[in-house]
Amino acid sequence: MSENPHHYPTIEPDAKAPTLKRLRQLSRLLDRVITIPGTQVSIGLDPILGLIPVGGDFLGVMLSAYIVLESARLGAPAATLSRMVLNIIIDGLIGSIPILGDLFDVGWKANEYNIRLLEDHLKFPSQRKSADKWFVFAVLAVLFIIAIGLVAFAVILTRLLATLLGFLTGG
Numbered sequence: 346m347s348e349n350p351h352h353y354p355t356i357e358p359d360a361k362a363p364t365l366k367r368l369r370q371l372s373r374l375l376d377r378v379i380t381i382p383g384t385q386v387s388i389g390l391d392p393i394l395g396l397i398p399v400g401g402d403f404l405g406v407m408l409s410a411y412i413v414l415e416s417a418r419l420g421a422p423a424a425t426l427s428r429m430v431l432n433i434i435i436d437g438l439i440g441s442i443p444i445l446g447d448l449f450d451v452g453w454k455a456n457e458y459n460i461r462l463l464e465d466h467l468k469f470p471s472q473r474k475s476a477d478k479w480f481v482f483a484v485l486a487v488l489f490i491i492a493i494g495l496v497a498f499a500v501i502l503t504r505l506l507a508t509l510l511g512f513l514t515g516g
Contacts, residue, residue, distance in 0.1 A: 364415060365463070365467065368412050371411065372457050374390055375390050375405070375408055376455070376456045386451065390408075391405045391409075391436070391440070392451055395440050395441070395446060396447060399500060400496065402440060402496070403493070407488075409436065409455060409459070410433065412429070412456055412459050413430060413485070414485060416429060416462075417475070419463065420470070421466045422466070422476055423480050425466050426480070427484070428462055429459040430487065430488060432455040435453065435455065437492065438495075440453075441495045441498055
């Protein structure tokens with residue numbers, strides 16, 4: 346590995362294939378690892394993690410953020426990374442809505458879309474420079490803040506539902 350002018354390690358061209366393969370495997374695990382028998386519908390760990398109260402959506406966003414981080418190391422420009430983050434934000438925010446969000450997660454394959462964006466960059470590298478380390482840091486910080494917000498949303502929603510349930514049952 347060599348150092349680029351942005352002071353974070355880049356991956357040499359001959360090492361990009363194994364990294365891309367690993368990211369594809371992670372994407373498949375998160376978005377399409379299980380095919381529902383008798384259908385062409387597949388789900389991954391992302392919607393399953395979303396079922397875990399409080400921390401599931403946080404974990405899903407953090408795993409998706411890893412793909413963005415590795416894409417930055419592979420030299421993806423800021424515009425590509427920004428689109429990736431938008432896909433994760435859509436997935437995280439809508440996915441955090443109980444039941445409806447989990448159904449949305451079955452159809453919205455943010456990680457798969459992000460791998461396609463990365464592959465497009467690698468097939469047709471633009472003349473744009475790679476995103477600098479501060480942009481990558483800001484992008485990951487935003488994703489982390491959103492993930493924490495999803496946890497807060499889950500806690501607030503759980504408390505609200507518990508209060509409502511207590512009110513309805515007279516307790």
